[in-house]
Amino acid sequence: MSKIEPSWDYYRTFLMVLKEGSLSGAARELGLTQPTVGRHVDAMEEMLGFPLFTRSPQGLLPTDAARALQPYAETLAATSAALLRAASGQQDTVSGTVRISASEVIGIEVLPPILAELHAQYPDLTVELSASDAIEDILRQEADIAVRMAVPAQDALVALHIGAVPLGFHAHRRYLDRRGIPETLADLSRHSLIGYDRETAAIRAIIARTPELPEVRFAFKADSNLAQLAAIRAGFGIGICQNALAARDPDILPVLAAGFAMKLETWLVMHENLKTAPRCRVVFDALASGLRTYIRQP
Amino acid sequence: MSKIEPSWDYYRTFLMVLKEGSLSGAARELGLTQPTVGRHVDAMEEMLGFPLFTRSPQGLLPTDAARALQPYAETLAATSAALLRAASGQQDTVSGTVRISASEVIGIEVLPPILAELHAQYPDLTVELSASDAIEDILRQEADIAVRMAVPAQDALVALHIGAVPLGFHAHRRYLDRRGIPETLADLSRHSLIGYDRETAAIRAIIARTPELPEVRFAFKADSNLAQLAAIRAGFGIGICQNALAARDPDILPVLAAGFAMKLETWLVMHENLKTAPRCRVVFDALASGLRTYIRQP
DNA sequence: TCATGGCTATACTTTTATGTATGAGCAAGA
DNA sequence: TCTTGCTCATACATAAAAGTATAGCCATGA
Known part of the structure; x- marks a missing residue:
């Protein structure tokens, strides 16, 4: 026994x-x-x-x-x-490790400056970044805070709605000079398109909402949105990316901006247990403010 | 490092x-x-x-x-x-341990005969029973299978809707002989009532749905529904319990059955990971069939 | 007041677990 | 063919963790 x-x-x-x-x-x-x-x-x-x-x-x-x-x-x-x-943040000061989960694009293009400023303010804080979009992460405590593009249907989670990240077709000026600027969605079929490799739930939703989208054959396929962004920047062709990211480079131009608008609703998610942990509060607030600023820029 | x-x-x-x-x-x-x-x-x-x-x-x-x-x-x-x-059930046969979580009343009054029959069929199966109503249990894998009175808003869970368990006011014949039979909800204020100690979410929902309920002062308070049931059976007063349980004892009579009806929607919940585990499948199916039979009886 | 029974802390011994060194098997490449 | 590099398995020595025994502290109750 x-x-x-x-x-x-x-x-x-x-x-x-x-x-x-x-x-x-x-x-x-x-x-x-x-x-x-x-x-x-x-x-x-x-x-x-x-x-x-x-x-x-x-x-x-x-x-x-x-x-x-x-x-x-x-x-x-x-x-x-x-x-x-959790133990690393048990000192009364803001210190220890916070693990953040975000998509590749957000984690690499958007978060670093926000986190850099935060760390300058709290030098004892260590930040771990995990590139992932799975909501389970945070439930299973694989991350403390997550930036998510879906509503977390979870009681045990604290979710803050950040706003909508606008998306659109973009291409490098070099590409457009060479191949011309499409005027309608139908024109896209004559262009080199950058797109997804496998259909995810989010992509299927966009397709369902945009029946005008022509049947396309991608010239560059990557599941990684970051790789797609790199392809756009390299002038490979036309792809979809966050408007704010494209706007950073004057050579990346919006395409079909009038006829096609998409947005990604964004939430900041944290386990309820961590609400009172100072190190998590601080990061949560900084991310909320930083992401809202990011979304509001033209 | x-x-x-x-x-x-x-x-x-x-x-x-x-x-x-x-x-x-x-x-x-x-x-x-x-x-x-x-x-x-x-x-x-x-x-x-x-x-x-x-x-x-x-x-x-x-x-x-x-x-x-x-x-x-x-x-x-x-x-x-x-x-x-999980390891205990890795043999190809139906064996090992399954941990079930259910409310006290269900676990003690309803499940034992179902589980006894199941065990007679599969003697290598060990059943653990945990009296709890917290949905988190099953998410945190503190139980393999749960009987729940709330919809689990969880992707990772398999939920089967069992049906509605009818509830009603009941009292022992001995009590009613002595104190009379109430005809309206308002009459309840002149009776010895058996009720809850602390308001839970489920109770608040019932109160909100039944504005005719008079302001009551309980003569017997217990958070344990099982204790309330025992008080009803002991002839302490009038309380709420599952109709099917009351019907088992000819001396327990329904009160105000026409004017007051309640039901508890019931689900059987299991972690998705366990869908393929033979020991869990068997218990899940037995509970589903047993609970449905329980609900359907007059 | 003094014994009793609960607790933790420490010195010492024994057991257990780990590391070291080595041998044997198999695959890839010169 | 014969090295090289990888694997796991085994025998032996060592280090680490466990148990044993005991002392000290503080309650409670006779």
Whole structure:
């Protein structure tokens, strides 16, 4: 009856073996040695009563059972990281680590100056940035604060509506000089278009709202919006990006601005638990103000 | 830079010290010794850089910082328990442990026969029952399957609408013989009423929907609906309970059945991850069918 | 007042877990 | 073919964590 619960450290080792695919690799990551990692896996297998990996000289291959347990181990890892972040901000001063999740474009083009100013004000603050759009992140505490383009239907979350980020077609002046300026949406079919690789839910919504959009064949495909932005800047063709980002470069010109308008509703999201944490409050307020300024610029 | 992450076992020990309020108590619960538990706490304090407890000969008092970290430690504990349950069902047969969360009344009055029949069919299945109404339970994986009286606004959850459980005023025949049968809602003010101790969201909703309800003073107050049911059965007075439960006892009679009808919409909820787990499927289906039968009876 | 039973803290011993060193297997490339 | 580089497994030595025993503190109750 008095079965001793196994060490929680086994789960950490197990997760790293899954990620690395080998005992040696996991040992390197964890700062342990290969025999130790092997012993952890052995102990875990013995206590569970079934094998987690099939061993081979090339590494360890996870069994179905191991894959079924992986999400739990990942939650453990995320939670323990969140605990350490929470602990880092327990001093009465604004200090510690705050992990922010945002889309690539926002995280790279918009947030850095906001965060730089914030950090100048609070030098003890460490900021982690994670490029991701998954709402689950914040529920699973993989991030403390998130910039999201969807309403979080979550009771446990604090959500602040920032406003709508306007989007539009844009191209580099160099490209337009060479290929001409399209006048109607239909003209787009004669242009080099920059677009998505896989359809996401957000993209399907835009397509549904814009029936005038011609059937297009993209000349440049990338799931990364950041890569699409880079392609626009490089004069590859016409693509969609945030108006405010395009406006920063006088050589990037809006195209079909009158006939086509889109916007991304934006929210700032935080776990309710963190409302009272000073380090999170400060970052939340700075992001709210910074993002609103970003949205309001012409 | 190469700061070693602390042992995750420290968090387990830390949580138990919080719960027990003493090193010795935590040691007893964990199957460790008091010096070991003390060392874990010391190590954790040293790595965090601030104290977690103020020591005294009477025990350990948590600091504010420790209380702030408690929810994270609890998530860790819940997740590791969920991992072990998931592992328990990894055999190809229907086996292992399933943890069910339901209200006290449902869990004690309705579920046992359903689960008994299920267990007769699958003897290798272990069922854990947790009396709780918090939706978070299932999100935080503190339970595998939950019976809930609210729509779960959660993407990651599978929810099956069971139907509406009819509620009504009831009293024991003995009480009604002695005090008479109320004819209108207003008559209730002359009766001994059994009711809630604190207003919950569900209760406020009912009050808002029923403006005819007189201002009442309860003669018996309990937050536990189970205790209220027991008071009704004991002939203490008039209270609200599920019609189907009252109908089981011929001496419990409905009161004001015509003028007052309420119902609790009921859902069966499961984490999406567990959809494919055989042990959870089986329990989910059995609960769905059993609860629907329960609701349909007159 | 003094014993009892709860608690923590410390010194010491033992057990456990980890690291080190090495061997064997397999794949890729000279 | 034979190295090189990667893997896991094993035997042995060491370091780290656990347990044991005990002392001290502070309540409570006879």
